[in-house]
Amino acid sequence: MKKIKSPAELEKLRETLVSQNNTDKPWVTICCGTGCSASGALDVVSSFEKAIKEKNLDIDITTKVTGCHGFCEQGPLVVINPGNIFYCKVKYEDVEEIIKETLLEKKLIDRLLYVDPLSQEKVKTEDEVTFYKKQLRLLLGNNGMIDPTDLYDYLGIGGYGALNKVLQEMTPRQVIEEIKNSGLRGRGGAGFPTGIKWESSYKAEGDLKYVICNADEGDPGCFQDRSILEGNPHSVLEGMIIGAYAVDSGQGYIYVRNEYPLAVKNFSTAIEKARDYGLLGENILGSSFSFDVKICRGGGAFVCGESSALIASIEGKAGEPRDKYIHATEKGLHDKPTVLNNVKTWATVPLIIEKSAEWFSNIGTEKSKGTMIFSLTGKVNNTGLVEVPMGITLKELVFEIGGGIPGGKNIKAVQTGGPSGGCIPEKLLDLPLDYEKLIEAGSMMGSGGMIVMDENTCVVDLARYFLSFTQDESCGKCIPCREGGKQMLSILNNITQGKGQEKDLDLIREIASVMKDGSLCALGTMAPNPVLTTLQYFPDEYLAHIRDKKCPAGVCQALIEYFIDQEACNGCGRCLKVCPSEAITGHKEEPHELDQDKCIKCGACTEVCRHEAILVK
Amino acid sequence: MVRINIDSKEVEANGESTLLELARKNGIEIPTLCHHQAVTPYGACRLCLVEIKKEDETKLVASCTYPVREDGITVLTQSPKVNRVRKMILEFLLARCPEVEIIQEMSAEMGIKQSRFILYDNDDCILCGLCARVCEEIIGKSAVSFTDRGPDRKVSTPFNEPSEECVGCTACAFVCPTGAIKVEEWDEIRFIEKWNTEIPLQKCAKCDMLYTPANTPGYILSKMQLPENLLRLCEKCRRKSVAESLSNYDVTSKNVIIKK
Missing domain, CATH: 3.40.50.11540 (NADH-ubiquinone oxidoreductase 51kDa subunit)
Known part of the structure; x- marks a missing residue:
């Protein structure tokens, strides 16, 4: 290898590389981004290498380790060419079958294909996956094509x-x-x-x-x-x-x-x-x-x-x-x-x-050009990295790319812009995503975080969580951020524990305005955003915590109680086994009982119950 | 030359100056707790926030770090917005260290009778960082600095261990606005509780009085070119010794200049 000494030399090298690239030859790309690697992609790579080396294959297969496709929840992802066949959740053991069936006999392996969460249809190529259809992958698109180290x-x-x-x-x-x-x-x-x-x-x-x-x-x-x-x-x-x-x-x-x-x-x-x-x-x-x-x-x-x-x-x-x-x-x-x-x-x-x-x-809106990459997470069917033109609406992002909310539940809000962003309610889902529109709604673009929340999310608890994050991560240099955040957090803690008062809400707004005007850096000025937006869009939920001492979403532990529906419970005993505080008692095949004094409200029983017999009030 | 207006007073700035310096020079007081002219401005307490207007834009800035560079800006040091922020900062501080006199005084001046916030059991430190800045910038030691972050932030020696760097000069205690750094002396020891550090005291070579932390003279000598014997004596003996040596001089000699 020698240094390239002129633009012309670089172009010549590129031409040589392109001409050597034989696209007819079968090649397999394996995503080895951090997400897929955590799901076992490196084992899949070694499995391919082993098979190619040990078995005398009739065909010459090239494997390529690539970067992240953004659809990490379906990883490890493997793409087979020619044909652009898209396999999800591939395991070490699948490789032999992929070589035999798909590469040699040109047959699809049904179980490795992506299943659309809404239509339940199987999809053959990456372009046909709804998650990718509305995306414009200018920055991420090449991740799946190239070996990042080459x-x-x-x-x-x-x-x-x-x-x-x-x-x-x-x-x-x-x-x-x-x-x-x-x-x-x-x-x-x-x-x-x-x-x-x-x-x-x-x-x-x-x-x-x-x-x-x-x-x-x-x-x-x-x-x-x-x-x-x-x-x-x-x-x-x-x-x-x-x-x-x-x-x-x-x-x-x-x-x-x-x-x-x-x-x-x-x-x-x-x-x-x-x-x-x-x-x-x-x-x-x-x-x-x-x-x-x-x-x-x-x-x-x-x-x-x-x-x-x-x-x-x-x-x-x-x-x-x-x-x-x-x-x-x-x-x-x-x-x-x-x-x-x-x-x-x-x-x-x-x-x-x-x-x-x-x-x-020409891409994007009047003032926000190009594409933006969002990390779509939370209560949404398809999670991952989504690159879209600026100006796309939240609705398109959540329901078309994201495939909607799992379990047929209703969407409640979307938190954009990370922990210092804001919470955008369902009624604003038609909001086009650009810098100005997000700020108008009380949130921000931030670095592209996007957390979808369903009806079972408590916005007070959510605001409390994000504020505790920014409080922990505040450097502590300036007083408005350090002391203001600490005081606001303690007020929110009180509210989620049923110890809040209505005048607390005014005090929260007052602290927020001082943090916004007085803090030294954007961490402090933005930290109140989740609190302010949830207060703006969900005032009733705050009042329910304060006046009625209830958490409507059934999240805040101090304000909820678990019950066993005596008619729905068939006494299977699953809840009894997982309860860590021995609060649940009962004989087999008879409705169980839950002792409120012993219950630590961990919710383990709800997760295992198959008969919707655990009620949260 | 830049001309600006502070609280309806036309003032001029020459060269690089901060808003706080310029205001003080012109007799306009702006409250602050983290500023000291001897060290670099830090902008942490935010009490010195002022409202500036340039063209159509209005914003709050920390006067201790804001450089006066633009001609024609208008500065309000006590606008309603400024006072609102300043008052709440003092309320925060009252909740943090209710016993500190200067915070009680400043709060009273702003008309705050009681803080609405939860009292935290804390020491008197408001984390202004003056001690750390003086130790680093003036003494050249950095024996103490900020550790941890957010609500856990504090000033301390490395790993809270007794400091090996501290020369016991107590410049930190001198600049501390709240008296949070207490210095005690007993049994030939100077003890700085906040730094968990004991420094042995040294006796005057002449009169045996304990007069300085033992490692201070050596450190000062290493930094400044002074006669080596000078710092071996306590202040009284030093003055006496200088006077005695002067008495041996012929005061009529042209070589000796006695200043008034």
């Missing part, structure tokens, strides 16, 4: 073409204009226009400038940044190199959680490979532009996703935010002009450069 794979799908274009045809000014014209906004949550940010740094004086990739994804249940870094690390790296060229930066950092070992590993490999091939380092592709990237591993503090805390952490200081009256683009890392963007923002850059700002700005 630079040639990325080059084969057109990778580093945007960098080539920039170095050959564009001035830094032109790159910034293109990004500005595209309408790309920061995908970390705040939605600041990326091009304007770059321009500020471009104009700022300084011999040394930095670009940083924020991969400190900390929202519970969010893993889109991880999936991109694991599955297509070069796309992020290419974006960073282009950004560095635009603002004239020589050094970049990626701040990534150390709890993302595979992302760290794959990104490290990408950096090494890019350096080896002259795509990173001194005189990139033979030009006069030099730039390198270092990995900085975060210790897992949620607040380090906040830009000033992140920068402090890279500097080796405690990860605490500071007032940002002087922007990082002027005085950031080591007081030098710094551009800090999220993983998704960086990964979008090469697409815009390659396909044009106009193409990009």
Whole structure:
């Protein structure tokens, strides 16, 4: 391998790679993102390798380990080509059958096909799965196609073409204009226009400038940044190199959680490979532009996703935010002009450069362009990573892509924007998802968290949970966030325990406004959002906890009691066996009884009862 | 030169200055608990929040960290919005450390009789971080710093162990606004309870009086170029010794300049 010394050499290499790619030859891709790996994908890989090695197969099969497809709940995912056959929940033992039946005899294995939760129909290819149908997978789409550790794979799908274009045809000014014209906004949550940010740094004086990739994804249940870094690390790296060229930066950092070992590993490999091939380092592709990237591993503090805390952490200081009256683009890392963007923002850059700002700005709404990746979780049939054009409605997301609510239950609300986002009620499900509309509804885009709640979710308990998260993760530096959050949490704890008073609700609103106006960073100003939105949209549920001492959803332990329906109970004894506090008694085949004094309200009986005989009141 | 308006007073700023510095220079008082002119502004207590207006935009900013750079902004140090936030911050602090005099005084000034919040059994520390900043920036030691986060945050020595770094200078206690850092001395020992640290005291080489923590003189000498003997004596003996040595000089000599 030798360094590529010019854009022409890179194009030549790409042509060779594409011509060598024989698509007729059978090949199998196995998703080995963190989700599928946890479900046993690595065993599936070794099973394929073993079978190919040990059995004298009549055909030559290529296997490829790829990144995350986003549909982790169905993993391990395996795609068989030709035919694009999509198998779910594949196990080690299935491999022999896949080779024999599908690869040799071209037959489908019924049990491995995806079953649509609504129509109960079996689906053959990935494109036909309802989960994927409405998606526009600009960033995630290539994850399932390429081996993230293989630079040639990325080059084969057109990778580093945007960098080539920039170095050959564009001035830094032109790159910034293109990004500005595209309408790309920061995908970390705040939605600041990326091009304007770059321009500020471009104009700022300084011999040394930095670009940083924020991969400190900390929202519970969010893993889109991880999936991109694991599955297509070069796309992020290419974006960073282009950004560095635009603002004239020589050094970049990626701040990534150390709890993302595979992302760290794959990104490290990408950096090494890019350096080896002259795509990173001194005189990139033979030009006069030099730039390198270092990995900085975060210790897992949620607040380090906040830009000033992140920068402090890279500097080796405690990860605490500071007032940002002087922007990082002027005085950031080591007081030098710094551009800090999220993983998704960086990964979008090469697409815009390659396909044009106009193409990009045609996707999405008037002010929110392109696609957004949401982590769809909670009480919804299809969970996983969903990449959709901005402006899609919550309803489409939950009911079409997500396949609706399991168990025929009703939807109650959707929490968007992670723990500092807001709770959007069912009546607003037609809300188009863009930055402004979400803020109007009291929530935010955030990093794309989306938790669906059904009728059995208590919104007071939900607000209490999210606030306890942000309280725990607050750095504790400023008083409004630290003390305000603590006091608000204790009021919510009281309400969920039936000790609340109606005047508490006004006090909550008052604390929230002080946290919003007074806190030092966005963690504090946003932390009251789940509380405020649930108060706004579900005031009756709060009042039920306070006035009637009841939890309508049957969640808050202090306010509920479990009963056994004497008519429904057939005395099977399942509840009796699981009850940890021996509160349930009764003879076999006779209705059981539950002693309220002994019951610890753990709900174990409800989970095992097959006759709906356990009632919660 | 930047001209701004603070509480209807036209003021001018030269070069880099924060809003708080500029206001104080012009006789406008803004309350704060985490600021000290000797150390870097921190922006933690948020009591010094002021309302600024530029063009159509209005927002609250921490005056201790806000740089005065834009011409023509209007600053209100006691607007209703500012007072609302300030009052509640004091209520939070009253609930955290009800015994602290300065917080009682500031609350009374704002008309707060009682905090509406749950009292937490806590020490008098409000986590302003002045002790840690003074130790790091002025003393150059970083013997104490913040540990943990969120509701568990506190200032402490590493692992709460007696500090090996502390020179016992007690600059931390000097800058602490709430008196949370208490210093006691007994049996040739200086004890700082909050840091769980004991420092032996040193005797004056002349009169045997205990006059300084034992490791302070050596540390000061390593930082500053001073005659080595100077710090071996207590303050009284030192003055006496200087006076004696001066008495041996010919005061009419041109080499000696006696300042008023």
